Amino acid sequence: MAEAAASHGCNEVAVNVKDDENSPCPSACRTKRDFSLQFSVSFIQKIIAELLGTYFLIFAGCAAVVVNSDNEKIVTLPGISIVWGLAVMVLVYSVGHISGAHFNPAVTIAFATCKRFPLKQVPAYITAQVIGSTLAAGTLRLLFRGKHDYFAGTAPSGSDLQSFVIEFIITFYLMFVVSGVATDNRAIGELAGLAVGATVLLNVMFAGPITGASMNPARSLGPAIVSNQYKGIWIYMIAPVLGAIAGAGMYNTVRYTDKSLREITKSSSFLKSMNHA
Known part of the structure; x- marks a missing residue:
């Protein structure tokens, strides 16, 4: 608030005073303050987008879990998987251009590394994501009370080691795909939401019961x-983060170049050998 007020004050002075060396707020000051204010507003918008996006993602996905448990498995595992995948897909297309549509501390940390x-x-970002998830879970808790109250969280059905390894692998897979469609300019960016959503759907389909x-x-x-x-909560705090970091790192390892696909094929030894043939 203080920073915004300072910026506003600077602009007010600039309106009434000519720009010169003796001006209390020369052009350089106005530009810096305007940029600072714009950055602050933009960042707040990103945080709000992450909070709302995470809220709707967790609400939709966990609601499918609760409704399935409350109504004799009517949604089924494939149905729950589809809900998670579609929720991710529509939210990526909705706010991906605003905040990057992380909705996941593991993704945020992996991108930062x-x-x-x-x-x-x-x-x-992580604070907004956790708050969004907690609010969504709290909403479901209020809507489904008493005998309809089912735990919508995650817990290992087997050994902790088994769950840890599976969570690591599926998050590695997810982050590898995210890195490919979101950070490589050779990928078809318009299909990013579809690719990420489909990856989540596949992972939930086979790893959900475990x-x-x-x-x-x-x-x-x-x-x-x-x-x-909080049964096994440490698994879900550590394994996804490690898996995401490894997945992003692996994609950066196999990333060939930042050049376009046409430039790559023109200079590739494979294409040269085909031309000589």
């Missing part, structure tokens, strides 16, 4: 806080 996201913005297919510390932490159930 690869220097594709500002490190100083990580705490704010670990809950979290892939997202916020997804597990929010319902755990609301229901006060």
Whole structure:
């Protein structure tokens, strides 16, 4: 607030005073203040987008879990998988251009470690994601009370080691896909939401019965806080983060170049050998 007020005051002075060396707010000051204010507003918009996006994602996905448990498995595992995948897809297309549509602390941290996201913005993003998840879980808790109250969080159905490895692998897979469609200019950007949503759908389909297919510390932490159930919570805090970092790192390893696909094929040894043939 103080920063915004200072910026506003600077602009007011600039309206009434000519720009010169003796002016209390020369052009350089106005530009710096305007940029600072614009950055602040833009960043707040990103945080709001992450909070709302995470809220709707967790609300839709966990609602499918609760309704399935409350109505004799009517939604089924494929149905729950589709809900998660579609929720991710529509939200990526809705706010991806605003905040990047992380909705996941593991994704945010992985991007930061690869220097594709500002490190100083990580705490704010993670806070917004956890708050969004907790609010969504709390909403479901209010809507489904008494005998209809089912834990919508994640818990290992087997050993902790089994769940840890599975969560690591499926988050690795997810982040590898995200890195490919979101950070490589050779990919078809318009299909990013579809690719990421389909990856989540596939992961939930086979890993859901074993670990809950979290892939997202916020997804597990929010319902755990609301229901006060923390069984195996450390798995969902650590494995997805490590898996996401490894997935992003691996894609950066196999990333050939920043050149366009046409430039790559023109200079590739494969194409040269075909021309000589």
